[in-house]
Amino acid sequence: MPVEVHHYDLGVLQLTILGSALLAAALLAALYAAGAAVYGGRTGDRRFVQSSRRAVYSMAALLTGAVVILEVAFLRDDFGFELVADHSSTTTPTFYKLTAMWSSQEGSLLLWAWVLSLASTAVLFISRNRHREIVPWATAVLAGIGSFFIGLMIFKAQPFSHLDPAPAEGAGLTPLLRNPYMAVHPPMLYSGYVFWSIPFAFCVGALIARRLDASWIRTTRNFALCAWTFLGIGLLLGSRWSYEELGWGGYWGWDPVENAALMPWLLGTAFLHSVMVQEKRGMLKVWNVSLICGTFALCLLGTFLVRSGVLQSIHAFGASTVGGPLLALIAVVAIGSTVLIVSRLDGLRPERRIDSVLSRESIFLVNNLLLVGLVLVIFWGTFFPLISEFFTGEKHSLAAPWFNRYVTPIGVLLVLFTGLGPLFAWGRLSGTAAKRLLLWPAVATIATIDVLLAASDAGGRPWALFVFGFAAFALVALAGEFWRAGTTRRALTGESHAVALGKGIARNRRRYGGYVVHAGIAFVLIGIAASSSFQTNRDLRLQVGQSAKVGDYTIRYDKLTSDPTAERLAFVSHLTVTRDGKRVTNLTPARNYYPSDDPSAGPIGRYFMGESTSEVGLRTRTGGDLWTAFQPDLSVLNPDIVRGNRQLAGLPPAAQEFAILALVQHYVQNPPPANFRVILNPLVVWIWIPGGLLVLAGAAMAGWPALESRRQLEAAYRARLGRELGTASEPS
């Protein structure tokens, strides 16, 4: 295709230079912020701390400008921007033009740095009049991380490189990424990773300044919750995408990159629970600082794994230039935090000791151990190829069966603990109270297990049986807690049941929001257990008109149609699904073939040799999914394609398209047998609905800022305490 000089060239060149200048200025601002913050922290000169805060605000503004320039370039199809030329095209839909920015290395680094700068701005603004000792150091850490990522962009992965002359058309977005889930998944994950840097920075600041009480935790609690939520959304979206869009039918493969997002989420979960113990009982301080440093290090590790080519994975690409520096940063963070924590151990002594096993503190401690154990197992399995290479010289890898074997027992125990934690109180739970509280949940567990043993073949799947039993335990325990919320408040205030329940929950959103999240997790695990242990999975080879039986269903392959558009050729299979003779549904799994730009494939062949994606035929019901995928056999077309390549080579595109349409029509009228994969997935939708939904709703509820009503309660307490003190203090 002849290359034209784009007549916007001059303007585009100016914009790329401006973008690079903004990046350079942002780097200077970040470096200055780090330096001024350290100086202000050491000397106590507030002016330098204020100046460093302004430098962080400026960094955010400059990076916003850079992002705007890049996104506008995508929208305007400025192919003089190399990034736009490589990842977008004139035919890309507008939504995907905007999201294409982060499908590239350079753009994703820009996203990382930009979100980091925005989050840093927010936290520094909120805490501008507080935590005077901690904030300078936290600023320095955040600015330091920011300068690292901006530096990576400037020196290793420049987003604003210029193409001269600019091509007339771009390469376009990979078809697999032209999907709403995949468009939104990276910003969710990166936000999750980035937000963990806020509590990390404040933890480092607290350690350096020796302000080791819970103030750094309180300030950054909402950021930690946001980080956890966004990572969770990223995991939910990624797994849903894999299930709905790939011709594989699974939602989790223990791929290194999946694990890279799961590990910080798990460790972050431990952190969110463990800090409660420090806030309420002054314990587990060393755990908390270690957990947040570990979580953040894992976030950087996740960012690194996708880009380094160190591990064989669906996503791990050839060695890229940013892998080395990222690994260096991870080492600095890991070693630096360890040294810092060890040097402050004397300040991290617990204020109390755990004096009873029957207490929430001890439950949370065991919870920490389970989650850390789980992360270590996943870490070991993920990095095993490197570990084995180090010790034996050969790369050995572990696959899903190994992960499932070791993760399942820990996961089953965790389901039990999502019910135990809410039941126990801070401090010692009396024995009689424990028996009373555990009674109904235990009954539910035993009843569930009995019913399942009698009514299904769950006996052969003990792990799933335990998951269902423990999930019943958790759900009944949580329901009991909600019930008690109403009755205890009623006992204190005399309100009606409904009002007492509503107010009791509203007054303690953090706790009951957390319980909602626990309920969601129970549903997620029910969905996982049911869909993995009770799955029916068949590969079929069907001729048109033929049917096959899968489980209770009969699948008949009715016909094949095609849907050729300018963007891709689609072959659509039409299936009728019946059960006991009655029609259940019609499904149309399809296969899309995107044309390739490779000239060696030939003018006809290139339409069949390019990217191929699956359209899954899915029927979702609460009780289970019917999942189908279709793989046509196009090999019979090969002789025609070869002949067409030869004979139609010189003809105009219109004639070639006509030939392709004729070829497709001919195939559709007399297709060879095709391969189908049919999966029956019981309860799988529970992972996302209600599971994922409750997790997100609960997190939102827990993080919702407090309202006016708290002040009234405070005034009442203040008065009571004041009376007992003998001094009446005015409410603030």
Place this chain on the structure above:
Amino acid sequence: MDPSRKRKIRLVVALSAAVLLAAGLVYTSFSASTEAKQPSQLLQADPGGTYELTGKVVPGSITHAGDKLDFQISDRDGSHPIPVTYSGTVPDPFRDGREVIVTGKLQDGTFVGERDSLVTKCPSKFTTTTSGSSS
């Protein structure tokens, strides 16, 4: 028993459990793992062993015969092509020139892939090399 002795006992128990579990983990992971090899390494490896073969699909070598997929796999630089026969799920991104991972055994010069063990890497998103090639 005074509290601090109770605590020490709990600590010892927890640590021992952890050490035992870790030992179990390490031991079983070596026996459960498959060795990863490239085609050039496969030819020198023990015959009859199960390996995870990683390499590139040789362009023009893909043929579908009914349920079976046959292709050739080579090192990243294109050398040492080995024929592969495989049946099972074929991932969406699978085609000429793609990097793939398939687990199986070498039999009579042909690598027989285990069912559903074929993994194809997504097209390279994160190289910082430049201009315009979409594959």
Place this chain on the structure above:
Amino acid sequence: MEVLLAVVIVVLVAWFVTAPLRDRPSAKPEDRSEAELADLEARKQAKYRQIRDAEADHTAGKLSDEDFRRLDSELRAEAIEILKGIDRLRQRRGN
């Protein structure tokens, strides 16, 4: 053209960032007490929540009377310390 724009932006940013440096060093003790006050207020609210939670746990029967009495008096003593600290700080500031 773009160079000029870049220079202008850098100058603006530099002016914004260095503005605090051109002030006189501020009166530190006053500022510090405000930050301490905010910190104490946060700790007070957290302590109130703990007292409230303990009471709810007791009413729900999770804590025995004896355990509750011990926990409650412990928490109230801590709350009183915080209140005393707030009052002392307020007096120093002249509120």
